[in-house]
Each structure stands twice: as structure tokens, then as C-alpha cells.
Amino acid sequence: MTALDAVMRRQSHSKVTADAPSRLQLLPLVEAAATVADHSGLKPWRLIELRGDARLRLGAAFSEALGAHGKDAEKMASKPLRASLLIAVVFVHKPSFKVPAWEQEAVASGVAHMLSLLLDEAGWGVFWRSGNFTRSEPVHRMHELAPNEQLLGWLYVGGLPDKTKSDKRKRLEIGRYLSELS
Template sequence: MDSLELLLNRHSCAKLSDPAPAGKVLENIYLAGLKAPDHGDLRPWRFIEIQGEGLDKLTEIFVEATQATGGNVDKAKQMAYRAPMIIVAIASCTEHPKVPETEQLLSAGCAVHAMQMAALAQGFNGIWRSGGVSYDPLVKEKLGLSDKEQIVGFLYLGTPAAKPIQKKAYTISDFVTSLV
């Protein structure tokens, strides 16, 4: 698939199965993320790779956080098992005189997008999820985040287990104006 076709046909895949990306394919996924736009070369991100028994540990964290907030525990028990691999994307912003936190968060988001596109380009796919667990202080604590770090999202990766849903076609003029 060429680059333009990949971008124009980007889609998430919520139904993922084994195998997960590994070896050179996984290395390429991380390398794509490290090429994200990054004003000031701050590298304001880091990642936690979770698979195998790690998915069980993540489930325990999700369940504990959900119980504390009175959420749906049954749903929390299933969340980590939606894919064979999850990469937790973390924004590690630092104070910088020329690069505000917003730019650093956007950079971390660009890294996640690049990683998902690299997975798709190599025959895998994923879905970028967030939700309440992304902002939960207990989840952040259990994953070892500092007070200044934020979870940008959970990138679920694996082999597509269903045909992707065709995305809606958009009209460019609905989103683009000109300054005249």
C-alpha cells in the first residue's frame, strides 16, 4: 500500500486477534512514532508495552480504578483483552520557554497516529482508545506515571479479525475556508 493510499484509507479496527506485531515490524512501529513532529526535539512521550501476563495486570488496574469510581466492573474486566497488545502512550511534557505543553501533547498524539499507521502499513492494525481510565489518577499511579505525565491513549494492536467498516466520505468544503 503506498503512503497516500494508506493515509486516505486510514481506519481503526476494534476487533483484533493474535498475532500482535513483533520483531522488526514492532520496531518500525516505534520508530514511526519517534519521527512525529517535535518542536524543540523534546521527545515529550514514552510508551509502556503490554501483552501476555501484562494484560492481566492491566485488567487488575482497570478493575480497581472502576470499582473506586463506581463504574461498570464487568466492562473493565474485558477492556485489556480487546487486542493481544496494548501500548500505553504517555505525554511527558516539560517546561520549555518556546514549546508550550499543548504543542508537546499534540506531538505525543502525532506519535500515536504514526504508530497506528505503521502497524496498518505492515499488515496489522489497531485502535486508539482513551476513556475514563486514561484520566484516572489510580491508573496513572499504578502505571508509574509522574504527576506531570498524562496518558494520551491506549493503542490496541493486533491482526484484524473483522473487515473494517467503511468510513463516511466527507466534503472538503465543509471543513476548509480561505482567508481572503
């Protein structure tokens, strides 16, 4: 399979099974994802594996961020339990006169996207979740982020369910998105 085939086949899987890659299976994929273009080689990112009780603590942080109580708190607390492995994607701003913060954040996003492609190609179901909680103080604290770090979201990773969407993605009218200057 070519890289083009893998990219065109990729789809998000919002429902996954309890299976998940081990840390040893994850390491070569992270190493490959780290090859994205990175001006000055700053490596302005890091990833955090959340398994087991770490997902429960994240759910509690979601509830705290929402100020939820009762059933709402339970609902929020269950969200990180949708996959056995969550990979937090963290943008780490590095001081640089050459590389602005937005470019460094783009590198971190590139690593996350590349990792999602590699996980998909390896046969895992992946879904990138983000939202307002990524910038909330309880979630920031739960991930033990430094002042120069921002959470970009989580890759929810698990096994593919027996029935996966076989519908092909609607093709883009690419001419609307690719222009040419002469």
C-alpha cells in the same frame, strides 16, 4: 502504495485476533513514528508495551477506578484483553519556555497517530482507545507514570480478523473543514 493511499485506506479495527507484532517488529515502526514534527526536538512522549499479565493488571486498575465489584468488575477487567498488545501512549511534559504543554501533547498525539498508520500499513489491526480511565489514579499508578506524565490512551493492536470491514469510509464534505483567508 502512496502515503495518501495508505491514509485513505486506514480504518480502526475494534476486534482483532490474538496475533500481535513482536518487539523487534515494533521498533522500526516506533522509530518512524518518532519523526513527527516536534518543536525543539523535546520528544515529549513515551510508549509502554502491555502484553500478558500487564493487561490483567490494567483490567484490575480499570475495576478499581470504577469502584466496580462482581460482574461489573469482571467486565471492566476483561477490556484490556481484547488485544494481545496494548501500547500505552504517554505525554511527557518537558519544561520549556519555547514549547507550551499543549504543543508537546500534540506531538505525543502525533506519534500515536503516526504509529497507528504505520501498524495499519504493516497489516495489523489497530484501535486507539481512550476515555476517563486515562486520568484515573489507579491507572496512572499501574503504568508507573511520573508526576509530569499523562496517559493519552492505548493502541490496541492485533491481527486482522478474516472478515474486516470492507465498507469504504464516508467521504468528508471537505469544504466544511477547509477554509481560506484572503
